[in-house]
Amino acid sequence: MEIRDYLHLLCESQGPSGFEKGVAEIAKEAIKPFVDTVEIDVLGNLIATKKCKKKNAKKMLIAAHLDEIGLIVTGHEDGFLCFGQIGGVDQRMLPGRDLIIMTPTPMLGVVCAMPPHVLKPEDMEKAIPMDQLRIDVGLSQKEAEKKIPIGTPITFRTEGFNLGEDLYVSKTLDDRACFAALIRAAELLKGKRLPWDVVFVGSTCEETAGKGAAVANFKEAPVVCAAIDVTHGKTPDMQEDAQGFELGSGPSLSIGPNISKIVGDQMIKLAKEKEIPYNIEVQSGRTGTDAWAMQITREGVATGLIGLPLKYMHTPVETVSIKDIEYCARLVAEYAQNPGLEVLSC
């Protein structure tokens, strides 16, 4: 399968934080041919291990999160649904938005777009706060209550598509595009000698706190862990001083307290040696990725972070470069084979 096929497969399934079961099963089947063991743990993390077949092998763990942002039903009003958000949803792009209501047989919902005449003139320029928005499911109050109970999760309804020559657009590329990079990395490692076991994790609940990756990291107890997550692609509406990376210019490798030098420096060294394009991303504190929680599991774990540039983060039209995914996969595969002596002697 090509990277675009993996993106299609992974992004078209629904899995907001806490409801990743469906996507984890799909991810499991996709990575299975390239690893030795696969399991889904108590918090729903997919853990896929490629073994080095050495006694007392050390482990490296790399996580891409499988969960996505979404909405969740909190009530019913005249047959319309009231809802809250799962993760950071931008209220400005909700009116008129089509959604998938994740009932056993998924249903269509559309966020009501209030026509101008029902808005006060002073509110015309404002975004309608999420608690005032409702979802139209075309049902009466009684039917809606019965068919769509409170607590039903909701995702954006989109189908992925190619944009230009190298770009791909879909919901949920944050962070399934990075999981696609991990599948591709596992594929690149086929038949390669490994110095350690490589554990690929499809983590859960990143968008709500990074809990999944933390417990997977605890359970697997690697000597090195890394997160691979999306970072902001450059767009014309960005503030000039914001860090944004051109799509197609390769992964971002972060420098900052969340990244252990022993891991970060080796990744930069490998990228240079193997001629994989990359950018440096400076992260002076919290990185907003699984790396944040993973770094402080157990007695602390040496941590790395690879960023995939993505435009329009947390919208239904997230955009990535296929080339960048390939570069990320190559970098992961190189690092898995060449962690540096320092790390291995830990």
Add this chain to the structure above:
Amino acid sequence: MLKYLEDLCNLSGISGDEGNVRDYIIEHAKKYADSIKVDALGNVIVFKKGAKRGTKLVVTAHMDEVGFMVEKITDEGYLKFSAVGGIDPRVILGRKVYVGPYSIPGVLGLKAIHLTTVKERSEMPKESSLYIDIGAKNKEEAEKYVSLGDSVVFDSDFVCFGRGFVKAKAIDDRFGCAVMLNLLEKKLPQDVTFVFSAMEEVGARGAFGAACSVKPNIALVLEGTTAADFAKVAENKKVTRCGEGAVLGFMDSGAVYDRALFEMTRELAIKNNIPWQIKERIAGGTDAQAIQRSIAGVRVESISVPVRNIHSANTIANEKDIDAAFSLAKLFIKAVSEGKYK
């Protein structure tokens, strides 16, 4: 009916660029029509003979939909655009669109929520700050795929959902076109000229010319009209309600409809148990505003269906209302043939 509606809604045709819709209509109307012509403004004028000649009657619906046009290509290869027809910028953010005659996919980008200030998040971005991303590296590459003036339409699909609802783009007014194609298939009690009009969304432009060439005595306009029957909306602001029947026009911002025709239509609905309602707000307009003042004056009436999220990618209507509008339009033609309009 739904088959026509689905096909028509899936076609692209912003005001002034209705070619795709026009071709579809001509192809499907020609089996049943006695004559078809396309006029200088792009209207399709379809004449069908009935059991008798009758008074000169036009039934009309517009082919065009709201959308955008490419106005500028930036050095970075992004497209700046302007709206064709009335689109609320709050329904366009983060949407997929198709650009130009080759339907190049594009996205209406939106700065990631993580990079916005609290103030930015609570305000709607100005249309002038928005842009379309077609994945081009720079202006030169973008120019290979798109040209200035290219039409831009929403990506949307046709879905039946809930209790008898349909969701698609452009139900306003492809519903009216679908109803007319259905009427064309029927035996008619008198001669009818069906006008599939162009450029309604930019000021009922097509209807002026069509009314002048056809010279009707009576015109029935089929339209999509605002429904704000959402939760949280005060009863007196709902305008029309989906599922509660066809909407009879008595007055809007563009016309005071012919009172006798309005009353005749209302009587027809009551007598034949067809669900009906009236618009509870004097707003909006239809091709009637143009037709009424054409030639030496034309008597006009409208039958509409309530449409939620009108002028967005996901417009919503109820099948019951569409059926009611169709039945009522058929009865309207019959009543006119029987001289009940006098």
